[in-house]
Amino acid sequence: MIMMMAAATEKCFLLLLSLLVLLVTVTECNPVADSIKCSRRTTNCKITNIYGAFPDRTMCRAQEVVYPTSEAELVTAVTSGLRSKQKMKVATRYSNSIPKLSCTDGDDGLLISTKFLNRILSKNSTDNTITVEGGARMKEVINAASEMGLAVPHSTFWWGVTIAGLISTGSHGSSLYDKGGALHEYVESIRMVTPGPDGAVIRQLNSSGSELDAAKISLGVLGVISQVTLKLQPNFKRSITIETKIDSNIASEVVGFGKKHEFATIYWYPHHRLVDYFVDDRVNLSIQGNGRFDYIGFRPIPRFVSETTRFNEARIERYTIPAEKCVTSDSVRVSITSAAYGLTNDGNTFTRFPVIGFHNKMESSGSCMDGPRNALFTTCAWDPRINGLFAHELSVSISLFKAEDFIKDVQKLRDISPEPFCGLELYTGILLRYVKASTAYLGEKEDVMKLDMTYYRSKDPMKPTLNQHVFDEIEQMALIKYNGLPHWGKNKNLAFDGVIKKYERSPQFFKVKDEFDPEGLFSSEWTDQVLGIKGRTSIFRPGCALDGLCICSQDSHCAPEKGYFCRPGKVYKDARVCHRSF
DSSP, rough: HHHHHHHHHHHHHHHHHHHEEEEEEEEOOEEEEEEEEEEETTTTEEEEETSSSSTTTOEEEOOOOOOOOSSHHHHHHHHHHHHTTTOEEEESOOOOOSSSSTTOSSSSOEEEEOOOOOOOOHHHHHHHTTEETOOOHHHHHHHHHHHEEESOOOOOOBBBHHHHHHHHOOOOOOOOOOTTBBGGGGEEEEEEEEETTTTEEEEEEEESHHHHHHHTTTTOOOOOOEEEEEEEEEEOOEEEEEEEEEEEGGGHHHHHHHHHHHHOOEEETTTEEEEEEEEEEEEOTTTTOOEEEEGGGGOOEEEHHHHHHHHHHHHHHHHHHHHHHHHHHHHHHHHHTTTTGGGSSSSOOOOOEEEEEEEESSSSSOOOOOOOTTTSSSSSOOOOOTTTOOOOEEEEEEEEEHHHHOOOOOHHHHHOOGGHHHHHHTTEEEEEEOOOOOOTTTTTSSSSEEEEEEOOOSHHHHOHHHHHHEEEEEEIIIITTOOEETTTTSOOOGGGTTGGGOHHHHHHHHHHHHHHHHHOOOOHHHHHHHHTTTSOOOOSSSTTTGGGOOOOOSSGBGGGGGGEEEEOOSSSSSEEEEEEEE
């Protein structure tokens, strides 16, 4: 009976997937909800992230939220918090960071929202610069630059992040050319409001001073970024061709590919043994083409598609039938590749490669984010107001010198256990990008390959995830064996345990932190743990390894009553993962 139900549901799901590519091109989307909700206007507030759940699943509270509309009002807000010795945190409208970077300590903190600090302040076509407020989204920054005939050199693939949030977490695109794919490397100056001896002060941080290297990736612990000035480039066109190959040579090719193509990106499907290489380069403006990259995963999704997709994967998890994920991943890959991941030749349809278009139309997208209210008929796939996508996001940078060996280790693990990788391929497999060594004190110290993996997360923190031991082994391999650095705005708790020891320039960062905020009013329990000031990010308790709160060291950290025990990894023997014994 169960198998008959499974087959029927699978057929329904595959039908929905076949309709998905058509549906997402014609629907508008319900706007993303604000991350802050208060029971009494602007007091007694709760804040969450874009998934509606932090890695430890606790709720973050604050006594009050303020919404300054100018730098003067921002100064007033920080002064008020300073005089009352309140813990303060900057909060963006949508809170895209997955860890608890927007959480104050306890219930009596002050949230300072940048929701209305989102203006484009000035554009200088002579100097090729643009100055924007900290709460401006990348979508608006990119559009404002293009109106001048200029381009933001790099952006996150998702345009819903704010410029200050992007800079503070080191979020990035993909490139090893010029200064690399991280936008904070193109920051000319930052205006920041910080505590002072007699109230809040405005600090102007320029490239001539060392403070800017601390502010570029600051995790929000220095103060509030009020304004950012970016160095732009004359707008240009890009040409993208997706080349699909067998993955037998990916390990030896991964570094050379990143160096050969300016905006190189790779989507790797280990179970299919296929690699989609995005051959992505700058081309002459005179070449014809009005292409666009509206990434298919960031388009409006009909609610019933998102919820049916989640229901299907939850059912597979419940009945522990991993082979069914492979059947589904076949269909997902066909749907995504037939739509060229969202590339279009004319802004509407895809007909052929190469897709050529202006940089501002190719570097970032997020059409599911904006639109009229439609009773949640369409949303972003992960909108917490519906029962849609709910996932873990692993994001780790690995030295280019170690990238080949890391890829080979993942291939060895795949050869031992190919089926678990189907769970990754439901979410476009393994994403590989590139970032150059950073001038930021908390940035990469060398050129790196960026690894991203997204996979199913249970709504029940005590419920084991199917084949999670494979994903956890890759995670520990990346972080420990290959000494990788976690993305500050993604990842599970365990990824940040002791991470500050990997940053040789952290003493310079702490020097600026102590100068800007000596009382630690913009710090929190989470940032103190991450920065190694006090405590650890890992939480040890029964079942902690199931939700990424710890690396298991004993069986109770898994789920022994359900047959999951703490065991060594299959390839990386020093890994400790929760493995099913039957």
